[in-house]
Structure formats: structure tokens, C-alpha cells
Amino acid sequence: MAGKGARGLTEALRSLTLSTQSCGQVSSRLPSTFSRSMATEATLPRATSNLTTTSMTTPWRPSPSVPVTVYDFQSYEPQRLEEWSSKHLHLPMRRDILHLAVIFEGDNTRQGSANSKTRYEVHGSHKKLYRQKGLGRARVGSKQSPLRRGGGKTFGPKPRDFGTGMNRKVYDLAWRTALSYRYRRGELVVCEDGMELELPQEIAAMVEQGQLRDQALVDGFKAKWARQVLDGHEWGRAHGRSTFITTEWRENLFDAMDLVPNYGMALDIEDVDIKDLLTTGRLVVEREALAEMIQRHQSDLCSKVFINGVRPSPPETGKVIVE
Amino acid sequence: MRRISRLGKPSGARLAPAARPLAPLGTPRASTRPSPTPAAVKINTLRFYSSRQPEPLPASLTSGGKSAAPEEIVEEVEVQQFDHDQSQQQRLFVPPPRPSVAERADTITDTLYTPATTAEGLESIGGLGSWWDDPAHWPETSDFVGFKPKQKVQEPVLLEAAVRRALTETLLMKQLGQEEQLTGPWGLQGKAQHDAVLALDVRVDSDGNATVTGDLHAVADGLVVKDGESNVDSADVLPSTAEALAWKSQADQSWKGTSLQDARLKFAVIKRVMQLTGQVIPDQKLADIATARGLLATLQKPPKPKTLSQEIVAKKQDLVTLPNVAFSPKRVTRGDKDQALGRYKLIEAEFRKRDLQDGPLSVPKSREKKHWNGEA
Numbered sequence: 001m002a003g004k005g006a007r008g009l010t011e012a013l014r015s016l017t018l019s020t021q022s023c024g025q026v027s028s029r030l031p032s033t034f035s036r037s038m039a040t041e042a043t044l045p046r047a048t049s050n051l052t053t054t055s056m057t058t059p060w061r062p063s064p065s066v067p068v069t070v071y072d073f074q075s076y077e078p079q080r081l082e083e084w085s086s087k088h089l090h091l092p093m094r095r096d097i098l099h100l101a102v103i104f105e106g107d108n109t110r111q112g113s114a115n116s117k118t119r120y121e122v123h124g125s126h127k128k129l130y131r132q133k134g135l136g137r138a139r140v141g142s143k144q145s146p147l148r149r150g151g152g153k154t155f156g157p158k159p160r161d162f163g164t165g166m167n168r169k170v171y172d173l174a175w176r177t178a179l180s181y182r183y184r185r186g187e188l189v190v191c192e193d194g195m196e197l198e199l200p201q202e203i204a205a206m207v208e209q210g211q212l213r214d215q216a217l218v219d220g221f222k223a224k225w226a227r228q229v230l231d232g233h234e235w236g237r238a239h240g241r242s243t244f245i246t247t248e249w250r251e252n253l254f255d256a257m258d259l260v261p262n263y264g265m266a267l268d269i270e271d272v273d274i275k276d277l278l279t280t281g282r283l284v285v286e287r288e289a290l291a292e293m294i295q296r297h298q299s300d301l302c303s304k305v306f307i308n309g310v311r312p313s314p315p316e317t318g319k320v321i322v323e
Numbered sequence: 324m325r326r327i328s329r330l331g332k333p334s335g336a337r338l339a340p341a342a343r344p345l346a347p348l349g350t351p352r353a354s355t356r357p358s359p360t361p362a363a364v365k366i367n368t369l370r371f372y373s374s375r376q377p378e379p380l381p382a383s384l385t386s387g388g389k390s391a392a393p394e395e396i397v398e399e400v401e402v403q404q405f406d407h408d409q410s411q412q413q414r415l416f417v418p419p420p421r422p423s424v425a426e427r428a429d430t431i432t433d434t435l436y437t438p439a440t441t442a443e444g445l446e447s448i449g450g451l452g453s454w455w456d457d458p459a460h461w462p463e464t465s466d467f468v469g470f471k472p473k474q475k476v477q478e479p480v481l482l483e484a485a486v487r488r489a490l491t492e493t494l495l496m497k498q499l500g501q502e503e504q505l506t507g508p509w510g511l512q513g514k515a516q517h518d519a520v521l522a523l524d525v526r527v528d529s530d531g532n533a534t535v536t537g538d539l540h541a542v543a544d545g546l547v548v549k550d551g552e553s554n555v556d557s558a559d560v561l562p563s564t565a566e567a568l569a570w571k572s573q574a575d576q577s578w579k580g581t582s583l584q585d586a587r588l589k590f591a592v593i594k595r596v597m598q599l600t601g602q603v604i605p606d607q608k609l610a611d612i613a614t615a616r617g618l619l620a621t622l623q624k625p626p627k628p629k630t631l632s633q634e635i636v637a638k639k640q641d642l643v644t645l646p647n648v649a650f651s652p653k654r655v656t657r658g659d660k661d662q663a664l665g666r667y668k669l670i671e672a673e674f675r676k677r678d679l680q681d682g683p684l685s686v687p688k689s690r691e692k693k694h695w696n697g698e699a
């Protein structure tokens with residue numbers, strides 16, 4: 001009897017599993033129409049769909065790769081088309097993991113240096129202020145008592161580490177989920193390596209020869225030029241600001257973005273964290289920086305364990321299709 | 324007329340494959356593109372050339388103006404003037420003149436001269452922070468223009484004309500065997516070229532393969548810009564809406580069935596459309612575009628409204644036109660109600676009399692409380 005019950009349960013579970021059967025089988029088991037008890041006028045949903053039989057029987061498989069256009073930075077001219085792994089740039093959205101990661105980063109960024117003195121750390125004599133009895137006043141101990149002005153703090157803050165932990169693989173997944181989120185929304189712009197704000201030749205020459213001696217003059221030019229470039233590409237203030245990510249510090253780009261904070265920010269790859277990836281309207285990333293970020297954050301994709309003497313390789317990515 | 328590049332390095336020059344290895348994560352390149360010739364480099368910077376003369380120097384910089392100045396200073400001013408005149412022909416940006424230093428009071432030999440002891444009466448001219456805001460120093464012709472045109476084309480019929488043009492140009496380049504040219508930047512020719520391209524016949528077979536017939540070479544010659552050829556302003560690249568409508572009413576629509584499964588063809592078409600219209604196709608939509616019709620639908624889809632009120636005005640006119648519903652694009656505050664009644668002016672006047680409130684009445688309650696308390 002017990003065996004029969006277990007078999008019945010297994011069968012029931014199997015019939016519920018979607019992966020063991022095609023969509024056609026599932027739809028055939030569903031009732032053809034739903035009954036509605038409420039007296040509404042809306043048309044009832046139909047169980048039969050317009051899909052052809054072939055699309056219903058062949059299971060949907062996500063594409064293993066997604067296209068990425070690489071642009072020239074300043075002109076925004078498309079230069080080539082590449083293919084990146086879906087496991088890098090097309091992960092499903094996981095709001096919960098992103099939330100965990102941002103909180104984790106926030107915890108670990110806290111300085112935790114708030115400090116107050118207890119009664120034992122406050123400077124001064126610990127002598128009893130006046131005698132216990134006979135004065136008609138309230139009894140007192142030392143002047144460092146927490147009850148007195150200038151006394152110690154009872155349960156005050158002490159320097160401590162607010163840092164929390166997060167599994168490395170989950171954090172790496174969150175990183176790629178953030179990039180995927182940007183990609184899906186069309187907010188990931190990949191540019192050629194060596195991304196730098198290039199000033200017009202005439203001005204660049206003047207700066208090099210020291211003809212523009214006033215720093216306000218150089219800064220004014222860089223700021224206006226950066227505003228024009230960003231507005232021209234619809235990356236500026238009116239379009240939600242942009243975060244530029246490069247492999248190293250680039251003088252003109254970083255200076256200019258510091259001068260126009262309303263238009264976005266520029267970050268070195270070492271300074272980027274998940275919160276930065278999610279902050280502004282779009283990411284403008286150097287190709288090399290994107291590759292580096294992914295390479296650093298794919299521990300959940302490439303195991304450290306050797307299988308048959310071979311370490312599993314990470315998914316292939318960054319293949320050039322059109323050039 | 325001499326043309327001066329506005330960018331330090333043109334995009335084409337930075338594309339030299341040997342100098343730019345891919346990042347280590349990538350696999351080796353499938354194909355290598357030949358390094359651009361000097362002529363090709365010039366082509367790449369099409370939009371970075373100005374076709375107009377830079378404006379002359381402002382009057383304040385050109386006039387000598389200091390008749391009473393000592394001879395030495397006059398000479399110095401003249402030298403500066405000469406520098407400016409010499410370079411004026413090529414200048415896109417006008418930097419401030421070199422600072423001149425006044426003569427020291429103890430070296431002046433003129434006996435009538437008495438040094439000033441206060442700064443009274445001197446004009447304050449400020450620093451150089453806003454120097455470039457003056458259009459005389461940074462004319463509009465020197466503004467940055469990227470690969471995209473300044474104005475984005477959003478009219479459906481113009482987009483259709485642009486896609487047809489881009490598709491025809493790409494197909495004919497492919498047909499003529501100029502595969503290498505497909506992904507490179509093309510010249511921006513005027514409306515004559517546009518009409519010539521649209522006059523070509525595109526025939527599509529049942530598999531979506533298209534063939535272009537007509538005088539292909541003439542059009543292809545216009546695409547590949549030769550050294551020293553002029554660049555047409557992007558405003559003239561596409562026809563007017565009326566012309567595009569007239570074209571659409573007569574045109575055969577079968578070209579929309581052209582297959583874009585070939586990645587190289589699709590890339591070239593999308594790049595050309597971006598150059599003509601300023602419309603960028605996001606990467607995640609690329610995979611779904613299989614035909615020219617799909618591309619057109621993606622381009623013509625209106626952008627998502629930014630605010631709820633925009634959406635209601637655009638899509639739910641039945642709500643807006645209801646007789647018993649008032650629609651306001653912003654929250655209706657007490658100030659707005661008073662304004663509608665004509666009471667607002669009176670309230671403002673009363674406030675002003677008591678020196679209580681300077682700003683609008685529609686402020687949050689927390690701030691309003693401050694006003695009541697007579698705080699700023």
C-alpha cells in the first residue's frame with residue numbers, strides 16, 4: 001500500500017514537471033476554457049494559442065551568445081560587431097541578488113570609525129566630588145559619571161567593522177547580472193580601447209605648448225567640449241547621465257567629467273563596483289575594461305576543480321563577427 | 324578652402340588593426356581589415372570638417388584702441404595684433420590675447436604722470452572662466468559633430484526613405500564586390516545622390532535575396548568619397564517630408580522583404596541608417612531584426628513616453644476629452660486653484676506687503692510652515 005502510494009506520488013510529480021514533456025502535451029492536459037464565476041464582460045482567455053505545432057513541440061533554447069557593437073569613442077561610429085556569451089551579458093534579472101550585493105558593498109564601504117569615550121576614558125580625577133551626606137544635595141560619585149554633563153557616554157559608538165560577507169560566486173553573478181541588465185535595456189555602450197576625450201587639434205596643440213596658461217581657460221574648454229560630445233550622443237544630462245569605465249586613468253576624460261558632474265562620471269576599473277554599474281543612465285565601457293570586469297567576475301562559471309586533469313574553461317566570448 | 328580637423332585623431336586612423344590588439348578575453352579576429360590609406364583617413368573624418376570660414380576676430384581684439392599708451396606698449400599690442408591676423412584664417416577657436424604688463428610707476432619718465440592709489444573707476448572684467456561661452460571665441464561652426472547628425476530623424480516616412488537608401492547602397496556595394504567597403508564610413512552626399520539611389524530597382528526573390536539593377540557604378544562612386552571632395556551638410560542629405568511622401572506613394576514596397584540574415588549586410592545597413600538619421604539600434608534588438616521590414620518597424624516604433632501625462636496625451640485621448648474630467652500635466656496645487664480663480668495675484672500682493680513670501684505658493688507644507696513663522 002505504501003509502495004503504491006509512493007508510485008502514485010511519483011507519477012503525479014512527473015506529470016507536473018515541465019521539462020519531461022513538451023508544451024503540446026501540457027496544453028492538451030489543460031482544460032480548454034476557464035470558467036469564471038464573476039459576472040464580467042471580459043472575454044475569457046483561450047487555452048489554444050496561435051503558435052504553430054512546430055514551435056510548440058521544439059523546446060525554446062536561449063541563444064548562447066548576444067551581439068555587441070563596438071563603437072569608436074568620440075565619433076560614436078560603429079566599428080565592428082562581436083559576439084559575447086549570454087552567460088556574461090544576457091543573464092536573467094535577479095533583483096534580490098543585486099540588492100544583496102549593493103548592501104554588501106555598502107556594509108564593507110562603511111568606515112566604522114565613530115568613537116565616543118566611556119566614563120573610564122574621559123580625562124580627569126575620579127575622586128568623589130563631595131561627601132555622601134550632610135550637604136542637602138544629591139549624592140554623586142566621580143565627575144565622569146554618564147549622568148553628568150561632560151561625563152562619559154554609556155553605550156556610545158566604538159570603532160568597529162560593519163563589513164558583512166557574501167559568497168564569492170553570488171557576488172560575481174550579481175556583477176554580471178548588473179551588466180546584463182544594462183545590456184538588455186540598451187544602456188551598455190562598448191567603445192574601442194583607449195577611450196579618451198580628444199580635444200580639437202588646435203586646442204590640444206595650445207595646451208601642449210603652454211599657450212593657454214590660465215587653468216580656468218583649459219577647464220572651461222574641456223567642460224564645454226565634454227558637454228557637446230555627450231549631448232551629441234544623447235548621453236548627457238537630458239538623457240540621464242553616463243558612467244565611463246576605462247582600464248586606466250585618462251587625463252582629459254576624467255578631468256572633464258569631474259568638471260561636468262551633471263553629465264556623469266568617469267571611473268577607473270579598480271574603482272567600479274556593482275552600485276556604480278546601476279547608478280546612472282548608461283554605461284560607456286571600453287572593450288578591454290568590459291572584458292577585464294567579466295574575467296574578474298566569473299568564478300561561478302569556471303570551477304577551480306580539475307576534471308580529468310583539465311580545468312573547465314569559461315564560456316567563449318568577445319568573438320568578432322563583422323569587422 | 325582649407326579644412327581643419329576638429330579632432331586630434333580621426334576614428335579611421337585609430338582603427339589600424341596592428342596597433343590595437345583585442346583584449347585577452349577575446350578570441351583571435353575572424354578577419355582583418357586593411358589599414359586605411361591616408362585618403363581613407365580623411366574620409367573617416369567627414370563630419371569633423373567645417374565647411375564654413377571661421378568668423379573674424381571680435382572688434383575688441385582687433386582694434387588697437389590705446390592711443391595714449393606709451394610707445395613700447397603700442398608696439399607690443401601691434402605685435403600681438405599681427406599674430407592674431409596671421410592665424411585668423413585657420414582659427415576655429417579664438418584664445419584670449421597674451422596678457423600685457425603695464426609699465427612700472429617708478430620707470431615712467433613722464434613728469435605729468437601720477438600713479439593711482441585706489442582701484443576706483445577701474446572696470447572689473449572678471450576671469451577667463453566664461454571665455455568660451457562667447458560665440459565670437461567659439462563659433463557654432465566649431466561645435467562638435469559626431470558620426471550621427473545633430474538632429475535625429477523621427478518621422479516614419481523619412482525613416483523609410485533612409486532605410487531604403489541605406490539598404491540599396493549596401494546591396495549595390497556588395498553586388499559590385501566591394502566587400503571591404505561595406506563596414507567603412509561612407510560619404511554623405513546630398514539629395515541628388517538620394518534620388519539616384521532610390522531610383523535604382525531592388526528586386527527581392529522568395530528567399531529574401533535582393534538584386535539591385537540600374538547604374539550601380541555611378542552611385543557607388545558617390546559613396547566612396549575621394550580625397551579633397553566636399554562634404555555636404557547633413558541637413559540636405561534626406562529629402563523633405565513632402566518629397567518622401569510622394570516617393571512612398573509611388574514606390575514598390577517589395578524591397579521590405581529583403582533578408583538581413585547576413586550579419587555583415589545588417590551591420591552595414593544599420594551603420595548607414597545611423598549616419599543618415601541619427602537613430603541607434605540597441606544591441607539587444609539586433610538579433611530580432613531579420614528583414615528590412617523588421618528594421619523599419621524597430622526604427623519607427625515611437626520612443627517610450629517619459630511621463631505618465633505624456634502617455635495619456637498620446638494614447639488616451641478619450642480620457643482627456645471627457646467633459647467631466649480635467650486633465651493637468653502636473654499635480655494641481657492650492658496655488659494653481661487660486662490662479663484659476665484669479666485670487667493668486669491678491670494673495671501674492673498681501674504676502675509682499677507683509678514681506679512674508681517671495682516664491683510660489685505651491686511649496687511643500689514643511690516649507691510653508693517656515694513662511695508662517697516668518698523664516699526665510
